[in-house]
Amino acid sequence: MNVVVMILLILHFVGLASLLGGFLVQTKAIGRGKGTVVTAMVHGALTQLVTGVAMVGLIEMMGERDLDMAKIAVKLIVAVVITVLVFVFRKKDPAPSWALWLIGGLTLANIVIAVVWR
Ligand code: HEM
Structure with missing residues (x-):
């Protein structure tokens, strides 16, 4: 794996943790x-989008291997929904519980998709 993709994947895990x-x-x-x-969620969602899209671009550019674009598309849609939710509700105190459970659930869903869809 290219060293830049490696660094991006490490940052992808940091964003996931956040x-x-x-x-x-x-x-x-x-x-x-x-x-x-919380701010960690906003930064985490943005980190996932930026590092994910950057990895896809680099891996495709290098042409070393093929990515499953259906899987990437689903992950991208889920990540965009998460990002919209964190931005819409970041100034609300308290934020609606359904929105927070949805953010947590969709994050877990993207982890499952990343690991199980191969
Ligand atoms: C909440 C959002 C996200 C979560 C929780 C997440 C989770 C993960 C996890 C756990 C991995 C490591 C397992 C693996 O290598 O398959 C991974 C890798 C990866 N993710 Fe994400 N991801 C998210 C968003 C995205 C987005 C938006 C994109 C691109 C549009 C993306 C593209 C990738 C790519 C290219 C890899 C590396 C796959 C490889 O090297 O074969 N991810 N992601």
């Missing part, structure tokens, strides 16, 4: 209807 971690530390508050979209 997005999912931001959600997980708040599950108790969300359960009480007092959850918020």
